[in-house]
Amino acid sequence: MSNAIILMNNQLKPQQVEMLTQLAEGYRFVTKADLAEGDFEYVEIMYGWDKSYTEAQRQSFKRLKWIQATSAGVDYLPMDIIQNPQIMISNMSGIHATPIAESVFGYLLATGRQLFTSQLQQRESNWNRPEHGGYFSLKDKVLLVYGTGNIGQEIARIGHNFSMEVIGINTNGRAIEGFDACYATAEADLIVGKADFIVSTLPATANTRHYFAENWFKMLKATALFINVGRGQTVDETALYEALKAKQIGGAYLDVFHEEPLPESSTLWELESLLISPHISGQIEHFQEETFPIFKENLVSYLNEGKLARNIVAKDKGY
């Protein structure tokens, strides 16, 4: 029996571990809690990453060849891991499309139907019923989606079902099925002012950092709603705070932030036209059932052919 270890930084169900054990003969399955100091150098495969590994510990992962991340974005991986050519990285891109799209439409619909206001009024036993004012329907609205991958496509599909016009933004403006039109990022300024709702699904890369900044917010409609379910690094949070405070835009929903958890001292918490959720838009009802098939398929491929079958992260792009 070899000493090679499959390290499970994320939990799997006992039956799932049992199934993998039969597939990966000769490997030891070890959880982070059970990992002894002498084990580090034998870790060959990781299921999930753990942010608490120190640089010294990371350097001890001498035989590490593959990390199957349990998230879609992998920007939290340290540079020394990403840039190590010996380590392949795969992600869970795709499985978060449904919950993230449901989060986006939960926000838009509940806002348009004043359900968030209703919840707050309920806590004061307050039956206040504004007549014919302040409501909006999604029908005939213009939805602009930054990022036309799995998540953007699912948002577009649902948007059409609510009779919206859906426009996509991607790097080169290539047409993507399910969008009424697509523009390149460089042309986005032409269209941003027409949008009623803007959703960003952008990853954190050098190119997207602080893309949503003061000048960008200035181009929006005064009633526009901005939603970020991508990565916090793409938004200049001070600029967004100022735009909301000055009522330059109608409102915003942020699920992701520069610093997570969002510090208690952040001024963002207090904005009434902003909804904050704690990076949960992609959380999945049956997480282990949805992620397991991807890990299993890649494990079989890795063991048989030494390469991954799917969801491979392009290290140069970072997603």
Place this chain on the structure above:
Amino acid sequence: MSNAIILMNNQLKPQQVEMLTQLAEGYRFVTKADLAEGDFEYVEIMYGWDKSYTEAQRQSFKRLKWIQATSAGVDYLPMDIIQNPQIMISNMSGIHATPIAESVFGYLLATGRQLFTSQLQQRESNWNRPEHGGYFSLKDKVLLVYGTGNIGQEIARIGHNFSMEVIGINTNGRAIEGFDACYATAEADLIVGKADFIVSTLPATANTRHYFAENWFKMLKATALFINVGRGQTVDETALYEALKAKQIGGAYLDVFHEEPLPESSTLWELESLLISPHISGQIEHFQEETFPIFKENLVSYLNEGKLARNIVAKDKGY
């Protein structure tokens, strides 16, 4: 010029009144505020109803022939008006389907994505992120809709787009396009226990009064969510309160109540698993634009043929 009056209990835009004036030659358009005591007997047509008319005033409407209600349900009309064979009644059924369906899905999606919880936590600057627990997707869930009219059909259409199984309940179980299956009200007990979400769009009639009572709630799944966007009279509110308090069901959203406004003293306000909105689920963004064409079409038909073209209320059914 005759003395016949078209009484506007609901507001119309000046251009709309202008357009109607040209259509209805010889009629006077009077708003409720401008209605003199001597005018009552000349009112022939009403646009909208006003609940503040006393019985004596109602008896003075001697020439009243048609009420164009601005709502879908007309259960608030007094019996002496409904039963008067001289008075035709038409409603605005249809125009509320989109906003009501959007309200239903706003509640379901925002609940499944824990956005209501997020809003409450935000007020305490609280980043609490339950991992993989408590979220739900609409995918593969069973949605049961009481009432398969315009509103029910729109809810079914959207439900399918979120990959739900949608079952309709109507009086005789007739098949309705857009539903996976339909059951008669008498057979509903067979299917209620399978539903994840139940939406009622039922009107208030003698047959629907307190349909949703103690024994009905006992048949539901422990995780079931109950939504009432029909009429408050259909729900035994004490039974619902007890079912929620005892966690017999997962939660509820009520937009309609026995008594509206819901009295400040009601114990319903305090339930954390209940969302209350102040009868706004059907409120429309551009109300006058959506209702005007229906009134206008009926007015033309009334003036030319003495009958209504559409949205006629069947007085025996009450809707």
